Amino acid sequence: AVVGYALAEDAIGLARFREKYAPLMTAEADKIAFDVASKPASGSSAEFAQIAKMAASVDTLDGFLREMKARFPDAMAKPAAESASGEHTAATLPEIAGLRRVGATR
Structure with missing residues (x-):
């Protein structure tokens, strides 16, 4: 979701997402990735592209x-x-x- 908000440049969505989920990012690697992905206008950075690619590869x-x-x-x-x-x-x-049941005809 945060990747979508960043790509759409949705500042309100990003702010709400950060408010709700930032406190849950306690591991250092998670915190860094979350900070990069949830920054406004981060959609053009190489770090953001790497995180977006990783998120897209997850088979939910x-x-x-x-x-x-x-x-x-x-x-x-x-x-x-x-x-x-x-x-x-x-x-x-x-x-x-x-x-x-109804069949289709040409």
Whole structure:
């Protein structure tokens, strides 16, 4: 978020972000990176570019999915279903009562 605020030159967003998260940056490396990334008009510095590149490389979706799987193990994907011919197929969503399927034509 702070990288986005800096790139957008959003001084109010940066100030709010610094106010909220600066006290949490206790490790020296975190504090330095946070200070560089959250300074107004820092979007053009080489240090900022390095921090932005590092932030972009973090796979937040993967982390989110790992956490959700750990928190809700019963909600894991259902095993493949068996078709009428005995073949295993991917599970499909159940039909919705009263919904009519419409095909597209040219």
